[in-house]
Amino acid sequence: MKLTLCQDHIPTPTPICAWNVKKAFVDMNITKLLVKGQPGAATIVYEYIKGTYDEGLLKIFTDGAKSQAGAAGAFYISKSIYGAKSSGKNSSSFTAELVGIQLAIDWANGNAHQDILLLVDCLSALQAIQEMELKSHHLIGKIVQGIHALKGRGIGVVLVWIPGHSGIHGNEKADLLAKTEADSPALQDDEPSLTSKEIIKIIRTHVYEEWNSRFTGSETAEHFKKFVPDVYSAVSLFEMPKKSQSILFRLQTGHCGLRAHLNRIGLSDSPNCEWCNELEDVSHYVMHCRKYRRQRKALINKCSHLKVPMKLEVLLTDVRLFKDVIDFTLSTNAVI
């Protein structure tokens, strides 16, 4: 795989002074007009735009798409004017959306002669452009500059949020263009605009996949694997505070301060629980010991909330329960 880091960490010469760039005008009013799931969104959008903006504005729809094969952004004006471009196989859908917007602005800078309505279905992209969050993504600066250049030519730009997948003709067209481009196999090696965050995510995924296949494929640490079956569970373990890691590790391995283990290594006369006179192993301590009935209630409640059975192998392997198991242990004051 070929990865090319974009230039987002290197300051590039700015053709326009940043302090001269006024915020892009972004209209998100349609968010207030729509009720989620209510039909007829397209009609509400058409009526809002007709009642708010001049008929003569050039309407440009943009969209981004991400699929298994890749990601791409696109814009659509009419049957004969549209465009699409890959944002890189591993780029995020946010990057794909920004590529669509940038394509539209670039096209407008070379071709448009009238004010523009840019109709976008991605709120986070619009917010980033409105707030000029230049550090959040390298394309934000390019888009803001492109809009500024249009203004310099006397062309006004308003970015309007519209809902996606609502039957709005231009939006559906831009969506289809982006999806088709994202699925194009010719683009698979093309990584023109990965951000450092995206590169880190790809590397992390590859490292974990490789590490996990070695971990699960090896024949060592059989007992440990009963409770930590893969690298992903192990990593969530290592991200905990040291004390919590230690408690969980002791419970998972059975090498702890309970009498079954202490007796095995000659540090206790009996392996049995003083309270119940049953073998005091991890299972007894966590699941059955009568001494800790009250403390155990929180664990039982959490299992029922997560709809998982209250079993030792579940408690010690499901990462969602690790904190609860540790809290239980701390609440019992038992020496683990």
Ligand SMILES: [Zn+2]
């Ligand atoms: Zn007991």
